[in-house]
Amino acid sequence: MHPPASDSEQLRIENATLRRRLAALEAQHHAANRPDIVALLDNFPGMAYRCQNDSDWSMDYVSAGCLALTGYPQEALMRSRVIYAELIHPEDRAPVWTQVQAALAAHRTFEIEYRINHANGTIRWAWERGWGLWSEHDHLVTLEGFITDISAYKQAELALRDNQATLRALLDTPEDSMLLMDVTGKLIACNDMTARQLHRDRRQLVGRSLFALLPAEVSTNLRQQLQRVTDSSAPVRFQEQYRDRWFDHILYPVCDSLQRISQLALYSRDITEQKQLERDLEQLAISDPLTGLFNRRHFWSLAEQSLTQAARKHTPSSALMIDIDYFKSINDHHGHLVGDQVLQTTANRLKDNLRQSDILCRYGGEEFAALLPETDLDTACETAERLRQRVAAAAIETDRGPLSVTISIGVAELGGHIEARLSTLLECADRKLYAAKQGGRNRIAFWTPSREQLRHLDGDRHHA
Numbered sequence: 001m002h003p004p005a006s007d008s009e010q011l012r013i014e015n016a017t018l019r020r021r022l023a024a025l026e027a028q029h030h031a032a033n034r035p036d037i038v039a040l041l042d043n044f045p046g047m048a049y050r051c052q053n054d055s056d057w058s059m060d061y062v063s064a065g066c067l068a069l070t071g072y073p074q075e076a077l078m079r080s081r082v083i084y085a086e087l088i089h090p091e092d093r094a095p096v097w098t099q100v101q102a103a104l105a106a107h108r109t110f111e112i113e114y115r116i117n118h119a120n121g122t123i124r125w126a127w128e129r130g131w132g133l134w135s136e137h138d139h140l141v142t143l144e145g146f147i148t149d150i151s152a153y154k155q156a157e158l159a160l161r162d163n164q165a166t167l168r169a170l171l172d173t174p175e176d177s178m179l180l181m182d183v184t185g186k187l188i189a190c191n192d193m194t195a196r197q198l199h200r201d202r203r204q205l206v207g208r209s210l211f212a213l214l215p216a217e218v219s220t221n222l223r224q225q226l227q228r229v230t231d232s233s234a235p236v237r238f239q240e241q242y243r244d245r246w247f248d249h250i251l252y253p254v255c256d257s258l259q260r261i262s263q264l265a266l267y268s269r270d271i272t273e274q275k276q277l278e279r280d281l282e283q284l285a286i287s288d289p290l291t292g293l294f295n296r297r298h299f300w301s302l303a304e305q306s307l308t309q310a311a312r313k314h315t316p317s318s319a320l321m322i323d324i325d326y327f328k329s330i331n332d333h334h335g336h337l338v339g340d341q342v343l344q345t346t347a348n349r350l351k352d353n354l355r356q357s358d359i360l361c362r363y364g365g366e367e368f369a370a371l372l373p374e375t376d377l378d379t380a381c382e383t384a385e386r387l388r389q390r391v392a393a394a395a396i397e398t399d400r401g402p403l404s405v406t407i408s409i410g411v412a413e414l415g416g417h418i419e420a421r422l423s424t425l426l427e428c429a430d431r432k433l434y435a436a437k438q439g440g441r442n443r444i445a446f447w448t449p450s451r452e453q454l455r456h457l458d459g460d461r462h463h464a
């Protein structure tokens with residue numbers, strides 16, 4: 001705070017200020033009339049001006065640049081043949097007036113942007129910086145300043161804004177999450193979906209470490225993937241399960257002008273529904289639609305793999321061929337729908353009474369096949385007998401009431417020291433199934449074929 005000045009001191013300060021102002025005005029007056037200053041102003045890219053603070057912005061002086069800026073020559077504006085205020089775009093006239101008056105009231109310079117109508121019919125963007133000149137009695141004498149054509153810059157700015165809006169619209173797709181981070185994992189930008197998935201406001205996320213925001217296991221995986229991208233400089237695609245949801249991610253490197261990876265873009269899509277569909281399709285491709293057991297084709301592929309392993313490990317395997325007795329008469333007496341119910345319940349009872357590692361399928365019609373890995377004949381017969389008893393033990397509930405059902409089973413064993421094709425083993429079991437049927441049904445029949453018998457069945461194509 002300055003101490004209050006005495007009256008004479010106050011007068012001395014005001015005099016000095018007035019003298020300084022007068023000197024400045026004189027200097028400006030001389031300068032404006034000096035040919036070198038005029039040439040300088042005329043070469044200025046844009047228009048230098050001196051005008052009245054009236055509603056026309058009546059021009060006392062404009063430099064030659066007014067032709068390029070407005071399309072009108074100096075004389076037209078200086079003799080008020082063209083009113084500058086009328087060149088200002090109608091929507092911008094009032095804001096221009098208000099801003100200039102506010103600056104003048106505060107005795108400060110003003111900087112304004114507005115549109116002007118060029119003589120050639122186009123609209124130009126102008127940037128103006130001006131100020132007031134004041135008399136010694138503090139009266140506004142005139143306004144002066146510079147006006148520059150910034151149309152090119154403005155168009156670029158508008159195009160950039162449009163681009164940003166388009167990019168934002170693209171980024172804010174409802175399903176996908178997109179984010180940009182630096183190489184340390186710090187978030188630079190992200191879309192709304194990312195914010196929603198991280199349960200945060202988007203603005204709060206910028207600058208934070210993505211690793212700190214993610215659950216530990218997801219974060220660890222992301223770090224590894226980030227390392228892969230920075231090591232290879234190539235995008236990496238990976239899928240990930242988090243809780244009950246599946247995500248498909250693509251992590252892209254973003255390089256700076258020196259081709260160094262400066263940022264990474266992560267694009268993620270929730271593919272839970274797609275995964276479920278894939279799983280359903282896979283299930284459909286490998287299973288029998290009526291019973292839900294494996295279909296014959298898938299059984300074949302699993303059972304062959306199992307036999308190959310058994311041959312390598314010299315462990316025995318057994319096969320069961322299982323057939324519902326008198327099934328035709330169930331169909332004939334009660335209809336196909338009841339027949340189907342019998343098939344479904346029988347399939348469930350078989351499945352429930354086998355081990356997880358046993359491979360069971362609906363082989364066709366009312367026939368089922370099972371391959372029992374690491375199972376010798378005794379165990380296979382015990383298993384078959386258990387299956388037979390469980391099916392026969394309780395009547396099957398159907399739409400036509402409870403039905404008693406029995407099954408016959410053919411059992412064949414392949415000793416650990418013998419190799420044979422799956423078709424040969426199943427053929428052996430099928431022969432025994434036929435024997436069980438012949439023997440009166442609701443029974444099992446078994447066989448451990450010798451090498452010779454297998455070779456014979458195999459058509460001499462395979463040598464154990």
Ligand SMILES: Nc1nc2c(ncn2[C@@H]2O[C@H](COP(=O)(O)OP(=O)(O)OP(=O)(O)O)[C@@H](O)[C@H]2O)c(=O)[nH]1
Nearest residue numbers: 323324325326327328329331336339340365366437
């Ligand atoms: N309901 C129903 N019946 C089927 C299905 N597939 C095959 N069948 C029927 O199963 C019956 C099988 O009859 P058969 O081969 O004569 O055998 P069976 O009557 O069980 O006689 P045995 O096996 O000698 O005890 C046929 O009537 C087929 O139409 C199916 O998916 N649903």
